[in-house]
Amino acid sequence: MAKITGIRGMNDVLPGDSARWQYLENIVRHLLAQYGYQEVRTPVVEQTPVFTRGIGEVTDIVEKEMYTFEDRSGDSLSLRPEGTAGCVRAMIENGLLHNQTQKVWYQGSMFRYERPQKGRYRQFNQIGVETFGLTGPDIDAELIVLTARLWKALGIDHAVTLQLNSLGTSEARANYKAALVDYLNSRKDQLDEDSQRRLSTNPMRILDSKNPQTQALLSEAPSLLDWLDEESKEHFAGLTSRLDACGVSYEVNPRLVRGLDYYGKTAFEWVTDALGAQGTVCGGGRYDGLVEQLGGKSTPAVGFAMGVERLLLLIEALNQFPEDLTSTADVYIAVMGEKAEQVVMPWAERLRTDAPNLRIVAHNGGGGFKAQMKKADKSGAHFALIIGDDEVANEQVAVKDLRGDAEQVSLPLADVANHLITKIDGVN
RNA sequence: GUGACCGUAGCUCAGUCGGUAGAGCUCUGGAUUGUGGCUCCAGCGGUCGUGGGUUCGAUCCCCAUCGGUCACCCCA
Numbered sequence: 085m086a087k088i089t090g091i092r093g094m095n096d097v098l099p100g101d102s103a104r105w106q107y108l109e110n111i112v113r114h115l116l117a118q119y120g121y122q123e124v125r126t127p128v129v130e131q132t133p134v135f136t137r138g139i140g141e142v143t144d145i146v147e148k149e150m151y152t153f154e155d156r157s158g159d160s161l162s163l164r165p166e167g168t169a170g171c172v173r174a175m176i177e178n179g180l181l182h183n184q185t186q187k188v189w190y191q192g193s194m195f196r197y198e199r200p201q202k203g204r205y206r207q208f209n210q211i212g213v214e215t216f217g218l219t220g221p222d223i224d225a226e227l228i229v230l231t232a233r234l235w236k237a238l239g240i241d242h243a244v245t246l247q248l249n250s251l252g253t254s255e256a257r258a259n260y261k262a263a264l265v266d267y268l269n270s271r272k273d274q275l276d277e278d279s280q281r282r283l284s285t286n287p288m289r290i291l292d293s294k295n296p297q298t299q300a301l302l303s304e305a306p307s308l309l310d311w312l313d314e315e316s317k318e319h320f321a322g323l324t325s326r327l328d329a330c331g332v333s334y335e336v337n338p339r340l341v342r343g344l345d346y347y348g349k350t351a352f353e354w355v356t357d358a359l360g361a362q363g364t365v366c367g368g369g370r371y372d373g374l375v376e377q378l379g380g381k382s383t384p385a386v387g388f389a390m391g392v393e394r395l396l397l398l399i400e401a402l403n404q405f406p407e408d409l410t411s412t413a414d415v416y417i418a419v420m421g422e423k424a425e426q427v428v429m430p431w432a433e434r435l436r437t438d439a440p441n442l443r444i445v446a447h448n449g450g451g452g453f454k455a456q457m458k459k460a461d462k463s464g465a466h467f468a469l470i471i472g473d474d475e476v477a478n479e480q481v482a483v484k485d486l487r488g489d490a491e492q493v494s495l496p497l498a499d500v501a502n503h504l505i506t507k508i509d510g511v512n
Numbered sequence: 513g514u515g516a517c518c519g520u521a522g523c524u525c526a527g528u529c530g531g532u533a534g535a536g537c538u539c540u541g542g543a544u545u546g547u548g549g550c551u552c553c554a555g556c557g558g559u560c561g562u563g564g565g566u567u568c569g570a571u572c573c574c575c576a577u578c579g580g581u582c583a584c585c586c587c588a
Contacts, residue, residue, distance in 0.1 A: 087561095088578080143587050148513085166588085196588080199513080201582055210588055278585070294584085343587055354586095364588060391588030420546060453546055461548040472546060486548065 103409040111237050112211055121187045126170045132160040138169030138378055142285050142346025149196040163195035167212040176380035187216035202360030203394045214387035224350045224386050232332045239404035246311030247353045249340035250320040252312045260311035267305050291339040312485045313400030319349055346371040358401050366390035411464025413445040418456035420472040438501030466508055
């Protein structure tokens with residue numbers, strides 16, 4: 085019989101790792117609440133046109149990376165390859181964009197059929213933030229400032245840099261695109277194969293080619309910034325002045341184009357060189373045309389998404405995880421003798437009632453007393469509680485400090501919870 | 513989709529110029545009948561990724577295949 089395995093590029097988050105995910109998620113959730121953003125949860129599967137119309141037919145994501153299938157009624161469905169399109173669909177469908185502004189975020193799995201490598205998986209998780217109904221550069225700035233605060237909270241701010249660009253209005257972009265194609269067509273023979281192909285399909289993407297010869301050729305090419313219309317220039321200036329005022333530094337990168345068709349004006353990426361080839365940790369921009377594209381009333385919008393796995397890899401690489409994440413208990417209860425085994429459950433229940441914020445693990449599964457103490461140590465608990473025949477007879481519990489040098493004491497059961505709470509609060 | 517490298521114990525790896533394998537960590541028990549971390553001893557644990565070929569004999573050599581990793585591409 086063939087061995088049953090998980091699917092390539094789709095990973096398990098195991099007990100030893102889940103605390104790290106929760107650590108990141110908790111920080112993000114708290115931070116977004118600080119800015120007044122609300123969470124939305126949308127399905128993992130959408131009708132395929134949500135993505136083909138939203139992301140763009142000729143993008144790589146839609147052309148060759150989507151998990152698309154027919155359901156039993158013959159409808160074409162797709163696993164979401166990104167979060168924005170589905171989020172916009174939900175906002176339109178529920179009438180949440182009618183004369184109101186919205187600030188929302190989501191978190192969840194996305195799916196793309198690609199060859200896995202470091203920081204790139206077939207099922208991966210994004211935390212995304214989207215805002216609707218706001219035209220000015222102040223909201224673009226707020227989103228970026230918010231991410232900057234997040235990097236600080238995670239201890240990775242020294243390892244990421246902000247790349248910033250304006251893609252202009254669609255008219256400006258169309259004019260620029262024509263100029264770029266003109267320039268590159270005259271030097272077509274010097275382009276690498278991929279770039280030659282993109283010349284007709286998606287010429288802007290040639291700008292961020294990694295091919296050094298192509299990059300050299302581009303140094304003489306027309307720059308997007310020179311083709312910006314007044315409106316876009318003003319918007320971009322409004323954004324940069326606010327970033328300056330908040331002390332967020334950035335690098336203007338006129339070659340920064342994003343892979344999804346719906347972006348215009350502001351585009352940004354936070355990148356790191358600490359993760360190998362997949363260095364973009366967060367990316368986003370303005371997509372004023374998308375809501376209309378998906379059948380809603382024209383609504384301005386800005387948003388971004390960050391890659392959870394990449395952030396976790398980066399925090400790990402920079403050694404920024406708190407040390408106590410591996411601990412599974414604050415208090416570990418070891419028992420000896422039949423009488424103790426009889427009372428340990430009700431006693432532990434009482435402690436959990438009296439000290440609801442402590443993680444209290446009662447030993448299961450028998451084994452010698454020494455083995456129980458080893459487990460107490462491995463659990464990361466600050467205290468071991470010891471219940472043997474003597475303790476049962478006196479309604480007492482022996483409290484042993486596993487981390488400090490306090491003397492072991494015996495306390496009446498009724499006093500144990502308070503003792504632990506004060507001691508452990510003091511430690512934390 | 514293309515390329516490079518790699519598959520030996522649960523994990524990290526050694527090894528056999530071809531004679532069916534070993535260490536560290538983990539786990540269990542003991543040295544220390546009710547006291548963890550350090551140390552020492554013992555035990556548990558392997559179709560050497562899978563299939564085929566060469567050979568008296570293959571974990572080792574050859575071929576294929578599957579899987580993993582990294583990179584291209586693309587993006588979070």
